Amino acid sequence: MNLLGLDTATAATVVAFGGESVVGELLLDHTGHAQAITTLIHRVLQRAQATPGDVDLVVVGVGPGPFTGLRVGVSAGLAWGAVRGIPVMGVCTFDVIAAGARRKIAERSRNEITGARNNSSGCVSVVTRARRKEIYWARYDAAGHRLAGPIVRASSAPFDIQVATDEFAGDAIAQIIDAGALDEANRQRVADTSDLSRFPDPIDLVGLVQQRIAVGEPLPDTGDFVAGLDSAIDIGQTTETQMAQWQRRDRVLLPARPLYLRRPDAVPMAERS
Amino acid sequence: MYVTAVSEPLVLGIETSCDETGVAFVRGQQLLSDVIATSVDEQARFGGVVPEVASRAHVEALTATLEQARSRAGVAWHDIDAIAVTAGPGLVGALLVGVAAAQGIGVALDKPVYGVNHLASHIAVDRLVHGEIPQPCMALLVSGGHTSLLRVNDVTQDITQVGRTLDDAAGEAFDKVARMLGLAFPGGPHIDAASQPGDPGYIDFPRGLTDAASDREHRHDFSFSGLKTAVSRWVAAANREGIGVPIADVAASFQQAVVDVLIMKSLRACAEANIDTLIIGGGVAANSRLREQAMRRGHEAGVTVRIPPAILCTDNGAMVASLGSALVSAGRHPTIAALSPDLLYPESAAILVGFDADSSLPVELVSLPPPAR
Ligand SMILES: [Zn+2]
Numbered sequence A: 001m002n003l004l005g006l007d008t009a010t011a012a013t014v015v016a017f018g019g020e021s022v023v024g025e026l027l028l029d030h031t032g033h034a035q036a037i038t039t040l041i042h043r044v045l046q047r048a049q050a051t052p053g054d055v056d057l058v059v060v061g062v063g064p065g066p067f068t069g070l071r072v073g074v075s076a077g078l079a080w081g082a083v084r085g086i087p088v089m090g091v092c093t094f095d096v097i098a099a100g101a102r103r104k105i106a107e108r109s110r111n112e113i114t115g116a117r118n119n120s121s122g123c124v125s126v127v128t129r130a131r132r133k134e135i136y137w138a139r140y141d142a143a144g145h146r147l148a149g150p151i152v153r154a155s156s157a158p159f160d161i162q163v164a165t166d167e168f169a170g171d172a173i174a175q176i177i178d179a180g181a182l183d184e185a186n187r188q189r190v191a192d193t194s195d196l197s198r199f200p201d202p203i204d205l206v207g208l209v210q211q212r213i214a215v216g217e218p219l220p221d222t223g224d225f226v227a228g229l230d231s232a233i234d235i236g237q238t239t240e241t242q243m244a245q246w247q248r249r250d251r252v253l254l255p256a257r258p259l260y261l262r263r264p265d266a267v268p269m270a271e272r273s
Numbered sequence B: 001m002y003v004t005a006v007s008e009p010l011v012l013g014i015e016t017s018c019d020e021t022g023v024a025f026v027r028g029q030q031l032l033s034d035v036i037a038t039s040v041d042e043q044a045r046f047g048g049v050v051p052e053v054a055s056r057a058h059v060e061a062l063t064a065t066l067e068q069a070r071s072r073a074g075v076a077w078h079d080i081d082a083i084a085v086t087a088g089p090g091l092v093g094a095l096l097v098g099v100a101a102a103q104g105i106g107v108a109l110d111k112p113v114y115g116v117n118h119l120a121s122h123i124a125v126d127r128l129v130h131g132e133i134p135q136p137c138m139a140l141l142v143s144g145g146h147t148s149l150l151r152v153n154d155v156t157q158d159i160t161q162v163g164r165t166l167d168d169a170a171g172e173a174f175d176k177v178a179r180m181l182g183l184a185f186p187g188g189p190h191i192d193a194a195s196q197p198g199d200p201g202y203i204d205f206p207r208g209l210t211d212a213a214s215d216r217e218h219r220h221d222f223s224f225s226g227l228k229t230a231v232s233r234w235v236a237a238a239n240r241e242g243i244g245v246p247i248a249d250v251a252a253s254f255q256q257a258v259v260d261v262l263i264m265k266s267l268r269a270c271a272e273a274n275i276d277t278l279i280i281g282g283g284v285a286a287n288s289r290l291r292e293q294a295m296r297r298g299h300e301a302g303v304t305v306r307i308p309p310a311i312l313c314t315d316n317g318a319m320v321a322s323l324g325s326a327l328v329s330a331g332r333h334p335t336i337a338a339l340s341p342d343l344l345y346p347e348s349a350a351i352l353v354g355f356d357a358d359s360s361l362p363v364e365l366v367s368l369p370p371p372a373r
Helices: A033-047 A067-084 A093-111 A184-189 A202-214 A223-234 A240-248 B040-046 B051-073 B092-109 B118-124 B170-180 B187-194 B212-217 B225-240 B247-273 B288-301 B317-329
Strands: A003-007 A012-018 A022-028 A057-061 A088-091 A120-129 A134-140 A146-154 A172-177 B010-015 B020-027 B030-038 B082-088 B113-117 B137-142 B147-154 B158-164 B277-281 B304-306
Touching: A003 A033, A003 A067, A003 A202, A012 A033, A012 A067, A012 A202, A022 A033, A022 A202, A033 A067, A033 B092, A057 A067, A057 A202, A067 A088, A067 B051, A067 B092, A088 A093, A088 A202, A093 A120, A093 A134, A093 A146, A093 A172, A093 A202, B010 B092, B010 B118, B010 B317, B020 B051, B020 B317, B030 B051, B030 B317, B040 B051, B051 B092, B082 B092, B082 B118, B082 B317, B092 B113, B113 B118, B113 B317, B118 B137, B118 B147, B118 B158, B118 B277, B118 B317, B137 B247, B147 B247, B158 B247, B170 B187, B170 B225, B170 B247, B187 B247, B225 B247, B247 B277, B247 B288, B277 B288, B288 B304
Parallel strands: A003 A057, A057 A088, A120 A172, B010 B082, B082 B113, B137 B277, B277 B304
Antiparallel strands: A003 A012, A012 A022, A120 A134, A134 A146, B010 B020, B020 B030, B137 B147, B147 B158
């Protein structure tokens, strides 16, 4: 199965083609995702010596991330699937970033005999900025499972990543932190302990998707669940059960819907005082 | 790169500049399908268009509108000659959904993509109803987002602005006055309906920029904020005096003031430029009073007035597909050419595709800005 991966949830535009091998492009450019995406897809297909018709599945990074950019990859992917008649699925962008971090940590422990970073356990936290003094945050255990998040929280909330839970006692956590995401007090307390990439790497995007397909779970119909969760988040009424269920959705592909995790900045007339 | 003109091209049009997700297919000048999903009911909850609400709705509606438009047109995806998409002006977040989708389709099917100007599309939609756009002609575009008087020398590449609103767009004035009168959003259709039994001469509201000084400096421009204030004052005074507000009469008088200025200035511009065709488009062109009076007064002035049916005046995919079809027929260069097998891409990051509107009319979105952070 050949897959085309698109992710525009971060400042990078990421395009990957996964077939016999992985071909990918990651472009970090501030002129915007919409200007880069066609060129990057062309380039990736050409390098893979593939044609659009060779793609069997489109997978889009569903975030979380700044909404406007995030929607570029999702929209391009959905449209591709519609006109080619192939499935379009989503993958949580933070899962891909965390997978990349684990891969690099593992490479280092193989390559380095000693060194400060060798005590890295593979536990990973990812923090990016969500504007409005908030951050997106998720945490992963050493096996790569998402233990918490992704959620939105105040950038000033006490920052408890390193000490939060017992399962992390004694473990070093690779913290992938967008420094601008935190408020001053938190910046003092926690440093970005990693030089790991804050962007989803094409290799990990393809790898994670192939792994999730290989696990044997069919492309799951999680649409209703995520739709329900999204509207619960929209009205600020997520239940504990929902959030717990959500955190377990780290072994399957998701529907190709952006993970907004919060409602638009607008107050309905009826709720205005 | 050589572009060959195709006669009767089959073009997919995508429009997401505001709160309508429009997808349509046009072959030559024939409209094959036109599907619109709108978030207007949701927007009404907020009393106006909220960009983020609109953008989310576009993503939700995308797949279904594409497939519905294709199946109604009875064509296969591979048969299309080109994709046209609104590149601006409009809400950036909303536009980007359509632009990204068009790019996805362009690469997936290996077809050229034309980024087009929204205002030029409002003019071009009339090809589908009344035949090729006369050269030259005058166009009055009135909606919630814009009020412009344009001279059209060639709808595919040469359009110049003759006049514009200095403050509110005409449709915006309708929305605001509707709110004053306790009518729902969007204001246009509600004021149109409420004014039916009313007397358009009941109150002599001001006609903006028609005095002698304005005639020199802003001869072809419009202004509706003074009118809006006048209505607001009138309503406040009526309430203060406890005489009650005759909604139908106020709505009819306000509407008449807007219609008078729009028609008078457009027909005068035609006469002065020796142009005998006026095309009216945009959401406000659905207004029954504007349609009826423009036809009558145009006839009296010896100007042929062309107004597409109301359904094609509001934002839709048909207008975009129609302009796309005109661009392909005229052999214009696409914004993004189809993938050619031997096309080499330089390795530098600076080769990004510029997404300009393929029309002489300036677009506010010449280069798509970086995403909001
Ligand atoms: Zn419009």
